[in-house]
Structures are given as structure tokens and as C-alpha cells.
Amino acid sequence: MTQVDTAETGQGGARRPDTGAGTWRARVRRAVRAASRPGPWKRGPVLAGLAVLLGLILLLHARITDRGGLGSLVETFLPWFGLFIPVLLTGALWRRSASAVVALLLPAVMWLNLFGALLGDKSRPGGDLTVAEHNVGDANPDPAGTARDLAASGADVLALVELTEQARGTYEKELAEAYPYHTVQGTVGLWSRLPLSDTRPVDIKMDYGPLADTKPADVKMTYTRALRTTVATDQGPLGVYVAHLGSVRVFPRKGFWTDSRDRGAKALAEAVTAERNERVVLLGDLNGTVDDRALAGITSQMRSAQGEAGNGFGFTWPATFPVARIDQILVRGVQPDSSWVLPATGSDHLPVAARISW
Structure with missing residues (x-):
């Protein structure tokens, strides 16, 4: 061998x-x-830094500069910042980073503080009056169908915005049987089962600016995009405002363009402040969420029906995949008992409704 x-x-x-x-x-x-090899407290410094940054954005969003509309843009989509929390948590667990996990407590707590109350159903039975609002869309291919759907919603008071001259007659015809009282001022209107009085337009300083070329001629001809009226209810007079604030857009050079919306919000806030009626409801497409600083003049004196009596975030735009609630029902002097989003119509917005009581 x-x-x-x-x-x-x-x-x-x-x-x-x-x-x-x-x-x-x-x-x-x-x-x-x-x-x-770094220990668990030294791993993932980038993840920990991103978690702290996210928490600071949620905590200090009101202090973010609004130059170029940046602050307004952040606040419009602020609820969606919560999606970064599970993403960062997944990365922290994969890296076994104790520091990143602990840092994530800041954005988690801040997000729950801001939006946690919206996750549950806060509606309750009862209510004296049902109000609804819908941006019917100036390019709506089926105004007649939209009108029938809204009439079937059971709303006692129905506000429509972005009405065009071509579609106005269709809405008046289709809604006439359910709503014997109505008023149209420019591109906004109110249909009611109850009598209306003291109706007048509200000047919200409309300016289409760089959006002028995107609007139909009949829309550009009228700058009346808000009205005020009194609805006679069994519980007493109710002051109702209908408004469609200016659009917001993202432009390469101008950034998040909000000039027209912001001027309109300020003028509308002044009108609501001067309102003598103790009970007031504001229905409209405000092109901003209740978290947007541009609407602070309004939201500081009115409460959101969705925030107090809704179920979830109640996103309304765009209708195909809603990412923000810019269609609002705000109240003062009355109690919202429930708030919900109605099914889609031919518009690019979803209708909203609320049940209120005295």
C-alpha cells in the first residue's frame, strides 16, 4: 500500500x-x-436618520417654507407620509438596527397623533338635515346621470360646483322634482328641498393665472365661484356657503402654484367671519385639505364633518384613485353626526355627504 x-x-x-x-x-x-462588526445600536445610521427626518416633517410640517408652495404640497399629502414608516421598519429589521427601530417611534407617534383619530368610525345615528357637495366636473360626459345619482342620495341640501352653461340646464331639469328650490351663481349652485332666501354671490378673488388656457370659455367668462344663502329649516335658519376655490398645479418653474386658491381662501374666511347666522355650513371644493395652512383662516373657525363624524380619511380626488380630500363639508354651530363619501359619478371628484343636527 x-x-x-x-x-x-x-x-x-x-x-x-x-x-x-x-x-x-x-x-x-x-x-x-x-x-x-457594528453592534445593533450602531447599525443602520442612514435608516435611523431617515426615521428622525420623517418624524420632524410630521412634527414641524407647519414650519416648512411655503416658497414655491412646498409647505402646502407637503400638507396636502401629509397622511401618505405614514407609508414610509413600515418601509423603514422593514429595513431596520433586516439590518437588525436597534437605533433605527427606536428612531421610528418618533414618526409613528406623530402620525398617530395627527391622523389616528380618523382611522375609526365616529358616525352616530340621528341628525336633522343631510347635506351633500359635488364637483360635477366641467368635462363630465354624463351630467344627467350624475344629477340622478345625486338626487337618489337623499340629500336635503345639495351643492354643485364647476357647473358649465352647457350642463346647467341638464342639472336644473333632472333635479327639479326632488329639489323645488335652487340658485346658481356663476359656476356654483345650491339645490334644496327647503326654501332659500338672502342669496348672494361671494367674491373670492378668482384668478386663473397660468391655468387660463386650460379652462372652457364659458367658465373663464364668470369669476363667480362662491355663493351664500339661507336655508329655512324647522330648527331655524341655516347659513350655507358654496365655494370652489382656485385650482392648484405643479409647474416646472413656478413649483406648486397656489396663488389663486390662497387668495380665495382668505376672502372666503373673511366672509364666514362676518356671517351673523350662528349656524353655518360650508360646502365646496376647496382644493386643499384641512391640514393645509392656506385654509387655516377657515378651519380655525369651522369644524370638519369628516374629521368629527366620518369613517376613515374620506379621500375624494381623483375619483379613480383618491389620494386627498379636497371636497369639504365644514360646520359651525351645528353638530355633524355622520359623514361619508358617495359613489363615483362621471366627474373626476367623488361626492361627499354629511348628516347634521342642532
């Missing part, structure tokens, strides 16, 4: 004595690697 020399046996097959040198070197290398 041929004898094979190996590193372990040596010449002639005799086992070499184990000096431990190789084992010792291996242990040293492993110890060095273990010592140089």
Missing part, C-alpha cells in the same frame, strides 16, 4: 503534533471580525 503524506499525518503517516497555531490564528481573525 502506498503511504500518502498529509498536513495532519506528515511523512510515513505519523500524526503531527497539534501546535494550535492554525487554530489560534483563526480565532484571532474571528475575534477581530466580531470586534469590528
